[in-house]
Each structure stands twice: as structure tokens, then as C-alpha cells.
Amino acid sequence: QQQVKQSPQSLIVQKGGISIINCAYENTAFDYFPWYQQFPGKGPALLIAIRPDVSEKKEGRFTISFNKSAKQFSLHIMDSQPGDSATYFCAASIWGNTDKLIFGTGTRLQVFP
């Protein structure tokens, strides 16, 4: 019930391409879905987040697509750059609750020039 499943585990994309990372959840009480970016030796940094009342949110080159009926959400990185090479984590929680963020297992993205 608390698990968030993330795929793929690793992703290699050419510069300028689109990177797509997918997550699925089971707990229908989740209503806050953030994506975090983590560089080696650093803590995760909030990239973009969505609530289930919208199906898509875009911030610059980053877009979250959300499918409430399928209990799935995804991160799209347009025009991927070598500087985007990092590990990306999806997460879910119940907003307005002290309940914890449940993180996915992470996707290591490598963008080659």
C-alpha cells in the first residue's frame, strides 16, 4: 500500500533527446507527488511537484504527467542536457499530513553529448 514503484532503473539519452521516467503507486490517499533530483554526494533537491487535481504540470524543460485512474505519473525532460545527468526520485505523500514522503528506488540518468 505504501510502495512507489519507479522505472527504469537507469536511462541513457543523447543530448537534445527526451528522458521519460515512470512511477506507479497503490495508496489512493496519496495526493502530493514530487520529483527530486540528486547529484552524487548531495541531498535530493525538489525539481517539480503535482497534485492529482491536474493531469499535467510544466516548468521549463520538465513536465509531470499524472494519470489518476491508472495511479501512475511520469517525469519528462525535454531537450535533455549533460548537466541533467543525475539520479531522479519520484515520491508520494499525503499533503497536509506529517506522514512521510515515500520515495521510489531512483533512476540514474546519463545524458551524452
Add this chain to the structure above:
Amino acid sequence: GAGVSQSPRYKVAKRGQDVALRCDPISGHVSLFWYQQALGQGPEFLTYFQNEAQLDKSGLPSDRFFAERPEGSVSTLKIQRTQQEDSAVYLCASSQYPATNEKLFFGSGTQLSVL
């Protein structure tokens, strides 16, 4: 400083030793979280403070783990009688908002290695 500061950056302990990990959250931030990140995994929740009150400690893996935030700012995570399975990066995160995971700022973590 401008961000969440954690110290030490690295800690090596012999099995059975006690360790203390420090977190300095962003000034004025009400919420403070501790997470444990095993190698190659996502962070896992340990405990949550709102000001000095520890409102959720359901993620602490055993009674060897103890956290405090006595004055509502700096927090310390203490692990007694460390075991090899305690080896991980311990992340601290803070938010200006109470009772929410929204807009968390994470520190760079303390990497604990138990030999």
C-alpha cells in the same frame, strides 16, 4: 548559512560504538525530517519534528535510534551500539511549513560507515 547543514560529512564507526549526527536546518524552518538512504536506494523516512516536538518517529528502525531537537532548531540523530546494517547516508531536511512534506530542502547528508 543558506542551506541545511549536516555534520560530520563522513563518519566511520566500529561496530558497537555510539554516534551522533548533527543537522542545522534553515533558520526559521518549522519542520525537520530525518531520512536514511541506503546505497542505490531512495531515502526512507525516520522521524519528523515540528519545532521541538517529535510528532512522528514511526520510521526509526529500532530503539537504538534516538533523535532530538530540544530548542526547535538544531537536531541530533543518535545511534547507539551501531551495527553494520546502519551503514547509510543520513539525510536531514527542513521546511518552513508545518505539518507538510511540501518544499523540503535537504542537506548533503552524513555518510555513516560501520565496520
